[in-house]
Amino acid sequence: MPASQQEKIARRGENVSDQEVCELALYAGHILLESGAELFRVEDTIRRIHAAYGMESDNAFILSNGIFLTAGSTREGLFARVEHIPISSSHLDRVAAVNQLSREISEGKHTVAEARTLLDQIQHSPEKKNLFRILASGIGSGAFCILFGGTIPDALAALIVGALLYVIILYPLRRPMSKIVLNLLCGGFTAGCAVLLVSLGLGENLDAVIGGSIVPLVPGLAFTTGIRDIGNQDYISGSVRMLDALLVIFSVALGVGVTISIIHQLSGGLRG
Amino acid sequence: MAEILDLVWECAMALVGTIAFALLFSVPRQYYLWCGLIGGAGWAAYRLLSPFWGRTAAIFCAAALVIFLSRLRAVRERCPVTIFMVAGLFPLVPGAGIYWTVYELVMDNPAAASQRGTEALTDAIAIVLGIIIVFELPQKWFRVLARIGHRSGGSP
Numbered sequence: 001m002p003a004s005q006q007e008k009i010a011r012r013g014e015n016v017s018d019q020e021v022c023e024l025a026l027y028a029g030h031i032l033l034e035s036g037a038e039l040f041r042v043e044d045t046i047r048r049i050h051a052a053y054g055m056e057s058d059n060a061f062i063l064s065n066g067i068f069l070t071a072g073s074t075r076e077g078l079f080a081r082v083e084h085i086p087i088s089s090s091h092l093d094r095v096a097a098v099n100q101l102s103r104e105i106s107e108g109k110h111t112v113a114e115a116r117t118l119l120d121q122i123q124h125s126p127e128k129k130n131l132f133r134i135l136a137s138g139i140g141s142g143a144f145c146i147l148f149g150g151t152i153p154d155a156l157a158a159l160i161v162g163a164l165l166y167v168i169i170l171y172p173l174r175r176p177m178s179k180i181v182l183n184l185l186c187g188g189f190t191a192g193c194a195v196l197l198v199s200l201g202l203g204e205n206l207d208a209v210i211g212g213s214i215v216p217l218v219p220g221l222a223f224t225t226g227i228r229d230i231g232n233q234d235y236i237s238g239s240v241r242m243l244d245a246l247l248v249i250f251s252v253a254l255g256v257g258v259t260i261s262i263i264h265q266l267s268g269g270l271r272g
Numbered sequence: 273m274a275e276i277l278d279l280v281w282e283c284a285m286a287l288v289g290t291i292a293f294a295l296l297f298s299v300p301r302q303y304y305l306w307c308g309l310i311g312g313a314g315w316a317a318y319r320l321l322s323p324f325w326g327r328t329a330a331i332f333c334a335a336a337l338v339i340f341l342s343r344l345r346a347v348r349e350r351c352p353v354t355i356f357m358v359a360g361l362f363p364l365v366p367g368a369g370i371y372w373t374v375y376e377l378v379m380d381n382p383a384a385a386s387q388r389g390t391e392a393l394t395d396a397i398a399i400v401l402g403i404i405i406v407f408e409l410p411q412k413w414f415r416v417l418a419r420i421g422h423r424s425g426g427s428p
Contacts, residue, residue, distance in 0.1 A: 143289030211368030253374035
């Protein structure tokens with residue numbers, strides 16, 4: 001439905017060109033994709049924003065790490081833009097916030113400039129404190145250790161290993177490095193700590209302790225989002241995400257397996 | 273009796289663990305409790321069904337239940353469904369199974385490795401099917417269900 005000139009100005013604010021609308025849509029898409037949203041949500045958001053601000057023709061081609069966008073209206077010519085978006089960490093709070101904002105934009109509550117400021121705020125929203133993340137990793141590991149058949153001492157051991165694991169992820173290993181190497185190291189570290197604690201007498205079932213303490217490394221978001229993308233016929237990005245998840249899982253498993261077998265060989269036997 | 277207590281204790285741990293991982297995925301704070309409840313419900317379904325139907329079918333049903341509850345909650349809260357489902361699926365994901373597979377391979381036990389590997393693979397396939405099938409249910413049903421729950425004074 002072609003919007004009249006007045007209507008457009010009322011919704012967008014004064015002197016806003018089509019190009020700025022496109023940039024806004026692209027910005028929203030960028031945050032979503034970076035934070036781990038599914039592809040159809042990114043597409044849907046871009047379309048909603050365009051429709052709300054009176055863009056008539058738009059086409060967005062989205063991959064898991066890039067957006068290709070063209071759009072235009074009767075008043076101005078076509079606008080095209082390609083943006084590369086590297087796979088990054090999971091920020092479901094940002095996905096929720098952009099989702100809410102795009103609803104409000106559809107209802108006509110924000111001009112383009114206002115929406116842009118709000119997106120800026122979402123993009124720079126504070127991360128969870130490192131202390132909380134370390135505690136959460138420990139508590140989660142301990143709780144899952146029970147589910148894998150561990151006893152309470154096992155859970156305590158898993159709690160310590162899980163917390164230590166996040167300490168090394170957040171501090172010494174926080175620099176750009178190959179994902180494979182990073183996860184190999186994390187898996188090896190987990191297995192080493194678990195064996196150490198069990199041989200010191202905290203915990204009995206090495207199996208449950210390691211099982212619990214590697215859960216923080218399981219790439220749950222990449223896996224579930226990948227499945228949903230494949231379910232929606234977005235095969236390219238779905239398979240990229242699944243590959244990412246599998247790579248992480250296998251590197252962790254390899255790290256754990258190799259470490260345990262080395263210890264096994266050195267000590268000539270292993271309790272538990 | 274002891275079995276029931278065990279089950280309750282495990283579900284409580286699933287709840288706590290799910291909330292902890294929700295925090296790691298930066299889920300907004302107001303949804304923590306629901307993430308935990310959904311994770312606990314998934315684990316309860318798995319534990320209750322696995323003696324009768326075997327583990328693979330139980331994992332399928334548990335994953336389906338998690339997705340169903342997540343969609344219901346997402347419609348009610350008007351927020352992305354990913355928020356509830358990612359953490360809720362965590363207790364069911366065969367992360368440990370995959371690491372045992374590789375461990376047995378490294379230790380040169382191909383028979384044990386293939387057994388562990390098959391288990392992990394069937395678990396993963398069960399979860400995938402659970403996710404895809406429940407996502408095929410029309411969104412309308414969830415809107416209606418959410419409205420019914422609202423009217424009969426269900427939880428806010």
